[in-house]
Structures are given as C-alpha cells and as structure tokens.
Amino acid sequence: MKTTETPAPLPAESGASVSKIDVAPAARPSGRKKEGGVLNVFSHGVLIIWAIMVVMPLLWAVMTSFKDDSSIFGSPWSLPDKLHFDNWSRAWTQANMSDYFLNTVLVVGGSLIGTLVLGSMAAYVLARFDFPGNRFIYFLFVGGMSFPIMLALVPLFYVVNNMGLLNTIHGLILVYIAYSLPFTVFFLTAFFRTLPTSVAEAAFVDGASHTRTFFQIMLPMAKPGLISVGIFNFLGQWNQYMLPTVLNTDPDKRVLTQGLVQLAVSQGYKGDWSGLFAGLVMAMLPVLAAYIVFQRQVVAGLTAGALK
Amino acid sequence: MQHGKYRFIVGFLALPLGLYALFVVWPFIQSIYYSFTDWTGLSPEFKMVGFDNYRRMLHDDIFWKSLQHSLLFALVLPLVTISLALFFAFMINVGGRHRRGGPVVSGVRGSSFYKIVYFFPQVLSIAIVALLFAFAYNPDSGAINSLLRGIGLDSVQPLWLGDPDLALWCVMAVLVWSTVGFFVVLFSAGMASIPAEMYEAALLDGASRFTTFFRITLPLLWDTVQSGWVYMGILALGAESFAVVQIMTTGPGGPDYSTTVMVLYVYQKAFRDGQAAYATTIGVALLVVTLAFAAIVMRLGRRERLEY
Numbered sequence: 001m002k003t004t005e006t007p008a009p010l011p012a013e014s015g016a017s018v019s020k021i022d023v024a025p026a027a028r029p030s031g032r033k034k035e036g037g038v039l040n041v042f043s044h045g046v047l048i049i050w051a052i053m054v055v056m057p058l059l060w061a062v063m064t065s066f067k068d069d070s071s072i073f074g075s076p077w078s079l080p081d082k083l084h085f086d087n088w089s090r091a092w093t094q095a096n097m098s099d100y101f102l103n104t105v106l107v108v109g110g111s112l113i114g115t116l117v118l119g120s121m122a123a124y125v126l127a128r129f130d131f132p133g134n135r136f137i138y139f140l141f142v143g144g145m146s147f148p149i150m151l152a153l154v155p156l157f158y159v160v161n162n163m164g165l166l167n168t169i170h171g172l173i174l175v176y177i178a179y180s181l182p183f184t185v186f187f188l189t190a191f192f193r194t195l196p197t198s199v200a201e202a203a204f205v206d207g208a209s210h211t212r213t214f215f216q217i218m219l220p221m222a223k224p225g226l227i228s229v230g231i232f233n234f235l236g237q238w239n240q241y242m243l244p245t246v247l248n249t250d251p252d253k254r255v256l257t258q259g260l261v262q263l264a265v266s267q268g269y270k271g272d273w274s275g276l277f278a279g280l281v282m283a284m285l286p287v288l289a290a291y292i293v294f295q296r297q298v299v300a301g302l303t304a305g306a307l308k
Numbered sequence: 309m310q311h312g313k314y315r316f317i318v319g320f321l322a323l324p325l326g327l328y329a330l331f332v333v334w335p336f337i338q339s340i341y342y343s344f345t346d347w348t349g350l351s352p353e354f355k356m357v358g359f360d361n362y363r364r365m366l367h368d369d370i371f372w373k374s375l376q377h378s379l380l381f382a383l384v385l386p387l388v389t390i391s392l393a394l395f396f397a398f399m400i401n402v403g404g405r406h407r408r409g410g411p412v413v414s415g416v417r418g419s420s421f422y423k424i425v426y427f428f429p430q431v432l433s434i435a436i437v438a439l440l441f442a443f444a445y446n447p448d449s450g451a452i453n454s455l456l457r458g459i460g461l462d463s464v465q466p467l468w469l470g471d472p473d474l475a476l477w478c479v480m481a482v483l484v485w486s487t488v489g490f491f492v493v494l495f496s497a498g499m500a501s502i503p504a505e506m507y508e509a510a511l512l513d514g515a516s517r518f519t520t521f522f523r524i525t526l527p528l529l530w531d532t533v534q535s536g537w538v539y540m541g542i543l544a545l546g547a548e549s550f551a552v553v554q555i556m557t558t559g560p561g562g563p564d565y566s567t568t569v570m571v572l573y574v575y576q577k578a579f580r581d582g583q584a585a586y587a588t589t590i591g592v593a594l595l596v597v598t599l600a601f602a603a604i605v606m607r608l609g610r611r612e613r614l615e616y
Contacts, residue, residue, distance in 0.1 A: 050392075
C-alpha cells in the first residue's frame with residue numbers, strides 16, 4: 001500500500017524555501033495555530049459524522065436481526081427486547097440461507113480457483129514470452145475491463161443456454177471465470193514482469209519443462225500477487241448480482257445475493273422480516289471478516305483496479 | 309528457452325482465451341449484430357431489419373427517460389462522490405494539527421481508523437446494500453422516517469422511493485454512501501506520495517489549508533481524480549445502477565419510470581418483454597454513451613502532467 005511509503009527525498013529546487021524558515025514561523029505562529037484549532041474541530045466533526053453514517057446502517061441491520069417482527073416495524077430504532085437467536089436459525093434452515101450459502105461457496109470457490117489458475121497461465125505467457133499476436137491478445141483481455149457487461153448479457157444468455165449450462169453451478173463458474181479474466185490477466189501480467197528471470201532460466205537449464213518451471217518455480221514466487229488478485233476476485237464474485245440474476249433462474253441454484261433479493265420480494269406474502277434481516281447480516285459477515293483480516297491486500301487490489 | 313516454446317504457449321493460452329472469447333468477446337460481437345434483426349430471443353428465427361430498431365429507439369419515450377437518468381447518474385454521482393472523497397482524504401492526510409516536533413503535514417488523529425471504517429460499504433454486495441436501504445427508506449416503518457419522527461419532525465415524512473421526484477435521488481444517495489470510502493482510500497494513497505516539502509514551503513509562506521488544497525494537492529492528484537471519475541462513471545452507467553434500481557424501486561423502474569436507467573431497460577426488454585433484438589439496440593446505445601463519457605472526461609480533464 002502506498003500510504004506506508006516515505007515521501008520522496010527533498011528535490012534540489014525547493015531548497016530555496018529553506019531561507020524563509022527564520023522569518024515565517026516567528027511571524028505567523030499564533031494565526032496558524034488558531035486556524036488549525038478551528039479547522040480541527042470542524043474536520044474531526046465532519047469525519048466522525050461520516051463514520052457514523054457508514055457504521056449506523058450496518059449496526060442497525062445487526063440489531064434488527066435480533067428483534068421480532070412486530071418491533072421491527074413498530075419501533076425500528078429500539079433495542080431488541082431479548083436476543084432472538086431463533087431469527088438466525090429460522091433463516092438458516094427455513095429461508096434456505098444454508099442452500100444459498102452452499103451454492104455461493106461452491107460457485108465462488110470454483111471460480112476463484114479457476115480464475116487464478118487460468119489467469120496466471122495466460123498472464124505468465126503474455127508477460128514472459130515473445131510471440132506474434134502477444135500484444136493483440138493482451139489488449140483483447142484488458143479491453144474487457146471497460147465495456148458494459150449488460151451489452152453482452154443478452155447474447156450470453158443464449159450462448160449459455162445452447163450449451164446446456166443455464167441454471168447450473170458449473171455454468172456459472174465458467175462465466176464468472178471468463179468475466180474475471182480481464183482484470184486478473186492485467187494485474188498478473190504486470191506482476192510476472194517484475195519477477196526475476198534468472199531463477200526460471202536456471203530451472204529450465206536443469207531440465208525442467210516450461211510447464212514444470214511455471215508450476216514449481218514461478219507460481220510460488222508470484223504468491224503475493226496471487227493473494228491480492230485472489231481477494232479482489234473473491235469479493236467481486238461473492239458480491240456478484242447481475243450475472244446470476246440473468247443466468248441462474250432455478251430457485252435451487254440461487255446464490256446469496258440473488259436468494260436474499262428473491263426472499264425480500266416474496267416477503268410480501270410470507271412476512272418473515274426478522275429472518276430476512278438475519279439472512280442479510282449472515283451474507284455480510286464473511287466479506288466484512290475477510291476485509292478486516294486482509295485489509296491491506298483488499299485495498300491494494302481494489303485501488304489497483306481503478307488505476308489501470 | 310526455445311525448446312517446445314510454441315506448444316507451451318498454445319497449451320497455456322488455449323483454455324483462458326477460449327473461455328474469454330466464448331463468454332465475453334463473442335457475445336459482444338453478436339449483440340451488435342442482433343441489434344439489426346427482429347430477434348425476439350424466444351424462437352431461433354429472425355431476419356435482418358436494418359436500422360428499424362434504432363428508429364424505434366429514437367421514438368421511445370421510456371428510452372429517452374432512461375438515457376436522461378443514466379446521464380444524471382454519470383454526471384452527478386462522480387461529482388458528489390469524488391468531491392466528498394477528496395474532502396475527507398484531505399482531512400485525513402493533510403488536515404491534522406501541526407504537532408511540535410512532528411511532521412509538517414499529517415492527518416488528523418485516528419486517520420487509519422477512518423480509512424478502515426469508510427471502506428466497509430465497498431466490500432459489501434451492492435445488492436445487499438440496496439436491500440438494507442430499501443428497508444431504511446420505508447415510509448411507514450423505515451429507519452429514516454422514524455428517526456425523523458424521533459427528533460420531532462413528524463410533518464416531514466417523505467415517501468422516499470415512492471415519490472417520483474425523490475426516488476432517483478434516494479437511489480443515488482445509496483451509491484454515494486457505498487463508494488465514497490473507496491475513493492477516500494484511493495486519494496489517500498495518491499496524497500501520501502506528494503512530497504511533504506511542498507506543503508512545508510507553502511505553509512511557511514503563509515498559505516491556508518484551502519490554498520494548499522487547491523494549489524498543491526488537487527493539481528498533483530489530478531491524474532488519479534480523472535481516472536477515478538471515469539471509473540465511477542462506468543460503474544454508475546452499468547452494474548451498480550442496475551442493482552440499486554432493480555432492487556430498491558417499485559416496479560422496478562420506479563413510479564412512472566422515474567428511476568429507469570439504461571441497463572435496467574436493456575434487462576427488462578430482453579428478459580421480461582421478449583424483445584432481445586431491441587434490448588441489444590439499447591445496449592449498443594449504452595456502449596456509445598459509456599465510451600463518449602470516458603472520452604469527454606479524458607479530453608476535458610487533460611492537464612499538463614506535473615512532475616514531482
């Protein structure tokens with residue numbers, strides 16, 4: 001992460017300002033201190049207000065997930081009269097959250113592994129081998145980052161349908177992988193370029209095949225890059241909503257985001273709002289936990305995505 | 309390194325490239341082709357109809373509404389989000405009080421805490437965020453209106469998502485809430501690499517913090533701001549706005565199409581109304597809008613690159 005880097009050393013030109021040091025601090029200390037004081041109260045105030053605005057809805061969701069239906073609607077801001085853990089167990093068993101969870105884990109697990117393996121294979125070849133068409137293929141992959149997915153979604157539905165992959169877990173996995181490749185290839189190509197060539201060459205001279213060199217030497221060396229891009233893809237795939245909504249209409253195959261939205265829509269008839277809130281919080285917890293544990297890598301991966 | 313090189317390259321590229329071509333590139337090409345047909349998506353037969361779909365689109369009031377809303381998303385959202393994020397990032401990184409013996413510029417106390425908290429919404433699925441806020445906006449029993457009642461504002465009880473004049477802004481506010489933190493972290497990384505000597509010189513010359521922000525921080529951060537602007541615009545035109553509008557607003561699309569955006573309209577035409585060809589036509593329009601948006605931002609934002 002960039003924030004931990006120390007600033008660049010003093011450039012020679014700005015040395016001119018050094019002569020003013022004797023004059024300026026003596027002339028203006030009180031004025032600056034005052035401005036700083038007022039501004040600090042103000043800036044802390046604003047920062048705290050936004051922090052509250054971020055945390056409040058999340059805490060409210062957690063709190064609501066422990067309340068019963070009548071108090072959810074009667075007094076949305078009151079604390080639960082007692083902790084209704086039954087909401088959570090009801091959501092898990094009756095509202096199919098366990099199924100959605102399992103589907104999500106399967107889809108994200110499969111696509112995450114597939115994305116990392118296929119993405120690093122393509123990126124390795126593109127980064128370290130010179131062959132005709134190398135640039136073209138690279139830009140074909142990277143170009144995919146800036147196009148609106150929705151445009152391709154209509155024909156994609158029929159491609160997936162014709163292959164008999166509609167409403168299947170493995171079909172969803174393949175599509176997730178395909179749509180994760182642009183950023184993954186982009187990120188890992190840059191990463192493989194930074195790795196030293198000497199180790200790979202030594203292994204090759206010792207008689208290892210290209211494939212073996214890749215899997216036994218280069219892939220372990222690329223571990224930090226794989227972790228960053230892996231977390232990025234984990235969050236993106238776990239949170240995916242548009243692709244499953246279009247490609248996966250079988251109620252038994254729903255993933256978490258989709259399942260929750262469907263539950264909320266059908267709640268008009270069933271009315272288990274407390275169970276739904278428990279489900280919402282259940283779906284939030286894994287990503288919040290992953291974020292807190294891997295905070296640095298998440299930030300590094302996501303910000304690299306914007307700065308392409 | 310030549311032995312078996314091409315076999316290795318082909319072997320490593322075949323699978324990722326094949327998957328990407330099949331599920332991403334091919335549907336993109338197809339969708340442009342389909343926009344010149346009368347394909348319904350329900351049966352395999354269709355014929356070429358030239359520019360009929362495009363003519364129809366130009367006379368479609370709902371299309372113009374959705375275009376208008378999408379443009380509003382692409383202009384207002386980045387403006388609000390990025391301004392807020394720049395302000396917060398400046399406070400966090402440069403807005404701190406000067407402490408004796410400490411660095412000349414520093415963030416306010418607890419800056420890393422703010423950065424972690426602000427980023428929370430970014431890791432949550434936009435679908436889950438949308439669901440949560442749909443509850444909060446509920447006019448009778450939602451958290452926001454009951455909060456207003458709680459502080460004595462009984463007369464102010466907007467319908468929020470049910471009010472055609474308000475619904476679009478409510479939806480946008482949710483996207484601002486969920487993305488500001490990302491840009492705070494992104495801009496913080498950029499600000500950390502600005503040499504402290506520049507601030508030192510400016511402060512010694514008696515510059516206020518407002519001057520330092522507009523004369524030093526913003527110009528040196530311009531590249532990041534610009535790419536952030538494009539990134540946010542693409543999100544606002546695509547997947548993110550789809551999820552919030554589809555999940556949060558009634559209809560979906562809001563009362564009297566007051567929140568319909570282009571990507572939602574593509575989805576509805578293709579998968580609800582069985583007008584696949586017309587849907588891809590709107591998709592092509594969305595692609596044109598996205599590319600034009602990116603080109604205009606890059607063009608207008610062009611500044612002489614500052615070296616430091």
